[in-house]
Amino acid sequence: MKAKDLLGRRGEELAAEYLESLGMLIVERNWRCPDGEIDIVALDGDSLVIAEVKTRRSLAYGHPFEAVGADKLARLHRLGSAWCRDHGLHLPLRRVDVIAVLDDGVRKPTVEHLKEVL
Amino acid sequence: MALGRAYSVALVGLNGYIVEVEADIGQTLPAFVLLGLPDASLNEARDRIRSAAQNSGIPLSRRKITANLIPASLPKRGSGFDLAIAMSVLRAAEDIRPTGRTVFIAELGLDGRLRPVRGILPAVMSAVQAGFQDIVVAQANAAEAELVPGARVRGYQTLARLVFDFGADPQELVLDFAPEDEPAGNEPVSVDASVPDMCDVSGQAEARRALEVAAAGAHHLLLTGPPGAGKTMLAERLPGLLPDLRDTEAMEVTAIHSLCQLPASGVQLVRRPPFENPHHTATAAAIIGGGSGLPRPGAASRAHRGILFLDEAPEYERRVLDALRQPLESGELVIHRSAGAAAYPARFQLVLAANPCPCGKASGKGIECTCTPFMRRRYMSRMSGPLLDRVDIQLQVDRVSLADFGQSGGAEDSATVGARVLAARARQLQRLQPWGMETNSQVPGRILRSELKLAAATTRILDHALERGVLTARGYDRVLRLAWTLADLGGREQPDGNDIGQALSLRQTASAAA
Numbered sequence: 001m002k003a004k005d006l007l008g009r010r011g012e013e014l015a016a017e018y019l020e021s022l023g024m025l026i027v028e029r030n031w032r033c034p035d036g037e038i039d040i041v042a043l044d045g046d047s048l049v050i051a052e053v054k055t056r057r058s059l060a061y062g063h064p065f066e067a068v069g070a071d072k073l074a075r076l077h078r079l080g081s082a083w084c085r086d087h088g089l090h091l092p093l094r095r096v097d098v099i100a101v102l103d104d105g106v107r108k109p110t111v112e113h114l115k116e117v118l
Numbered sequence: 119m120a121l122g123r124a125y126s127v128a129l130v131g132l133n134g135y136i137v138e139v140e141a142d143i144g145q146t147l148p149a150f151v152l153l154g155l156p157d158a159s160l161n162e163a164r165d166r167i168r169s170a171a172q173n174s175g176i177p178l179s180r181r182k183i184t185a186n187l188i189p190a191s192l193p194k195r196g197s198g199f200d201l202a203i204a205m206s207v208l209r210a211a212e213d214i215r216p217t218g219r220t221v222f223i224a225e226l227g228l229d230g231r232l233r234p235v236r237g238i239l240p241a242v243m244s245a246v247q248a249g250f251q252d253i254v255v256a257q258a259n260a261a262e263a264e265l266v267p268g269a270r271v272r273g274y275q276t277l278a279r280l281v282f283d284f285g286a287d288p289q290e291l292v293l294d295f296a297p298e299d300e301p302a303g304n305e306p307v308s309v310d311a312s313v314p315d316m317c318d319v320s321g322q323a324e325a326r327r328a329l330e331v332a333a334a335g336a337h338h339l340l341l342t343g344p345p346g347a348g349k350t351m352l353a354e355r356l357p358g359l360l361p362d363l364r365d366t367e368a369m370e371v372t373a374i375h376s377l378c379q380l381p382a383s384g385v386q387l388v389r390r391p392p393f394e395n396p397h398h399t400a401t402a403a404a405i406i407g408g409g410s411g412l413p414r415p416g417a418a419s420r421a422h423r424g425i426l427f428l429d430e431a432p433e434y435e436r437r438v439l440d441a442l443r444q445p446l447e448s449g450e451l452v453i454h455r456s457a458g459a460a461a462y463p464a465r466f467q468l469v470l471a472a473n474p475c476p477c478g479k480a481s482g483k484g485i486e487c488t489c490t491p492f493m494r495r496r497y498m499s500r501m502s503g504p505l506l507d508r509v510d511i512q513l514q515v516d517r518v519s520l521a522d523f524g525q526s527g528g529a530e531d532s533a534t535v536g537a538r539v540l541a542a543r544a545r546q547l548q549r550l551q552p553w554g555m556e557t558n559s560q561v562p563g564r565i566l567r568s569e570l571k572l573a574a575a576t577t578r579i580l581d582h583a584l585e586r587g588v589l590t591a592r593g594y595d596r597v598l599r600l601a602w603t604l605a606d607l608g609g610r611e612q613p614d615g616n617d618i619g620q621a622l623s624l625r626q627t628a629s630a631a632a
Contacts, residue, residue: 063180
């Protein structure tokens with residue numbers, strides 16, 4: 001596994017812990033379909049949360065949030081629908097969250113969470 | 119929910135309006151939205167501000183930033199809002215303390231330096247009038263902003279220094295960055311302040327006299343004559359005869375110049391009357407003012423309180439010349455464009471120079487002239503009657519004779535003539551103050567023929583000329599105006615018969631147009 005993938009895994013791990021600490025229920029991680037991947041699928045009360053996790057070592061190439069553009073958000077929204085179809089579920093309350101993890105490997109990683117960006 | 123606020127000024131023409139900049143930081147993905155009718159250069163502010171803040175060590179929030187410029191209906195343009203937007207955003211993130219009623223006017227460089235903008239003087243004037251006395255500008259603009267009485271101006275070189283003074287955490291700030299001086303290309307071309315002097319003109323006694331009268335009474339002037347007679351030379355010496363601008367006039371003139379050019383490093387009040395000398399291919403927009411979006415001042419406004427010299431006047435498009443009739447009447451130009459209307463002052467003294475015909479040789483006997491009479495008439499008629507109607511002095515300038523040319527030296531210099539002009543101006547002001555006028559050229563015929571009526575014996579030749587139909591009623595008034603100026607120059611209470619006679623001779627070519 002490459003270093004960047006390790007970093008990503010570690011970030012997703014942290015993000016999942018964080019969401020659970022908020023009282024969410026993690027339903028599935030790294031769900032894949034031909035259209036792409038959902039990092040975390042979670043339930044927050046009765047709404048389905050499609051979470052995208054972005055992890056960076058530093059801000060040298062911009063903040064993780066800045067790497068999430070409009071097309072990416074649109075795809076996450078589509079993937080959410082695909083996940084529901086795949087699981088035969090009908091969940092009208094759906095939202096997309098973005099989680100940024102900053103982890104330089106020295107200090108304690110920071111986790112930032114933006115709710116309902118779409 | 120954090121909200122930041124800062125103030126700036128939007129200029130529409132020479133009038134400034136206080137613009138309130140609100141900034142809000144929302145909890146969504148990073149974005150920078152600018153609301154309130156920004157133009158293209160203002161929309162670019164977003165990227166300038168982000169980089170400037172980053173490089174000053176006080177990066178903007180990585181959330182959605184919404185900046186709103188109020189009032190939204192007022193079109194805003196230019197880069198002068200950069201600083202106010204940056205300050206409101208930094209305040210919204212609580213990086214700095216509230217800026218209160220401070221007005222910020224400066225452009226930001228990517229490195230975080232504050233750059234000067236145009237039109238600082240009128241902007242600060244409007245801010246102070248609106249009750250906003252604390253002004254922050256770029257260091258290079260500070261001298262100009264300080265010209266405004268009542269303004270408490272602070273000039274800064276960098277954003278880091280400014281936010282430090284507003285309580286930003288100094289640990290991260292890049293305070294030791296001292297921007298090098300402006301690149302050489304931005305240096306103002308040093309304008310030679312010395313105006314050509316009257317003592318260079320040999321001979322031409324009549325034209326010299328006409329110039330003096332024009333300066334004394336602020337009369338518009340038309341010089342016709344063959345090429346090489348010295349029309350241009352004479353016209354260029356007129357500014358040197360005019361008195362210095364008074365405080366209010368100097369502010370008006372400096373404000374217009376501030377709009378037209380980036381500030382010189384040592385800006386001071388323009389004390390000498392400006393001299394504008396556009397080329398005869400100039401368009402109406404160049405003379406009157408114009409441009410896309412909000413109109414900008416043209417040569418006529420730049421010549422405000424000074425001289426607009428149109429060399430080879432018949433070569434101008436007739437439309438351009440006729441467009442000058444409105445400012446000649448009202449002293450103001452109101453220009454309408456898509457983004458709104460702007461009013462610029464344009465109270466200039468018009469000096470026209472013209473050849474007598476297309477080939478230029480139809481003076482004196484005119485033997486060498488190759489033009490047909492019809493061509494000659496058509497050439498002069500390009501300057502329309504209504505325009506020439508407003509030109510009090512219309513003088514024929516002939517080539518200098520050999521006898522005069524040899525006699526160099528001995529001619530009066532500008533200072534001597536200027537002193538007489540100054541005295542004559544003082545006398546006019548004293549006489550005309552009750553009507554709120556300053557110079558004889560402004561006096562309407564009604565007053566000339568009632569309150570300032572001369573004895574019938576003095577005006578006998580004029581009455582005679584009017585009776586015979588040689589002089590129109592309008593021409594009659596113009597001769598009276600000139601006669602008053604001649605009397606003022608001579609230090610006489612009232613024009614006498616001599617003054618009237620001289621005034622008549624200053625309108626040699628006028629009878630055709632009058």
